Amino acid sequence: xxxxxxxxxxYPDAEQEQLLxxxxxxxxxxxxxxxxxxxxxxxxxxxxxxxxxxxxMLTGWKKQEDLAFLREISCVPLQQSLRHLQxxxxxxxxxxxxxxxxxxxxxxxSAEFTRSAFKWKDRQLKLAKTNNPLNIVWSREIPPGCExxxxxxxLEPSNRWDAKGGCFAIVSILVDDxxxxxxxxxxxxxxxxxxxxxxxxxxxxxxxxxxxxxGRRGVGLTL
Numbered sequence: 068x069x070x071x072x073x074x075x076x077x078y079p080d081a082e083q084e085q086l087l088x089x090x091x092x093x094x095x096x097x098x099x100x101x102x103x104x105x106x107x108x109x110x111x112x113x114x115x116x117x118x119x120x121x122x123x124m125l126t127g128w129k130k131q132e133d134l135a136f137l138r139e140i141s142c143v144p145l146q147q148s149l150r151h152l153q154x155x156x157x158x159x160x161x162x163x164x165x166x167x168x169x170x171x172x173x174x175x176x177s178a179e180f181t182r183s184a185f186k187w188k189d190r191q192l193k194l195a196k197t198n199n200p201l202n203i204v205w206s207r208e209i210p211p212g213c214e215x216x217x218x219x220x221x222l223e224p225s226n227r228w229d230a231k232g233g234c235f236a237i238v239s240i241l242v243d244d245x246x247x248x249x250x251x252x253x254x255x256x257x258x259x260x261x262x263x264x265x266x267x268x269x270x271x272x273x274x275x276x277x278x279x280x281x282g283r284r285g286v287g288l289t290l
Contacts, residue, residue: 069247070216074239077203079222086196087222087236090140091176097125097137098148099169105156118153125149141195143184151179177221185218192218192238201238210246217241 079087101121108114125145128134137145158164170176184195191200192215219239258270265274 069244069249070241071244071247072239072241073207073209074237075203075206077201077236077238079201079236080199083194083197083199083201084222084236086140087178087194087220088176089136090144090178091222092172093137093140094144094148094178095170095172095176097128097145098152100124100128101149101152102167102169105152117156118149121149121152122146141180141184143181143195144178147179147181175222177219180218180220182216185215187215192240194218194220203238209240209242210244213242213244215240215242 101124104121104124105116108116125137129137152167155164155167159166180194186193190205190209192203193200218241221237221239222235260268260270262268262274264277266277268274
């Protein structure tokens with residue numbers, strides 16, 4: 068089954084916005100503390116600290132008096148941030164990406180909720196620790212029968228507001244979409260040659276013309 072993400076604008080109420088901003092601040096804090104611990108472990112002791120160790124660190128951080136606020140939000144986005152950090156390091160060690168960088172507040176933030184951290188019923192989405200469902204602008208329909216498996220919420224930095232005076236917020240809903248059917252396997256192979264006068268030419272000699280807007284852009288680049 069194919070997974071698809073559907074993105075929508077939503078308008079959080081005051082309670083939701085406050086909680087989400089706190090959640091994203093905590094996600095950023097936990098990610099950065101775990102990154103600092105892993106960096107120190109490697110450069111000072113040549114020790115590779117993984118997800119399991121940082122998860123134990125998170126448990127300890129929650130017990131500290133100055134970090135007690137970490138217990139006031141859902142634990143799921145915090146654990147997800149550690150999993151994303153683990154993926155970032157795996158890509159780094161495999162030489163597929165640069166060394167992970169610290170998250171900055173000015174870039175806004177996001178929080179990821181797995182199935183245990185939200186409720187979905189009758190096209191209403193309610194996140195953990197909130198009292199009301201999100202006020203989502205349903206710009207397109209989710210296919211019938213699809214159940215969300217992951218929800219990602221993003222808020223822009225605090226100085227970003229939309230035309231209605233509300234918080235600029237986006238929710239991405241990941242679903243298993245049974246309406247997308249994989250194409251059958253084919254023994255045939257094809258080569259593609261990208262060109263200047265045509266968009267591409269297939270190995271059987273059939274050219275694909277450049278769409279009109281691409282053609283205009285190409286002329287501009289040529290001049």
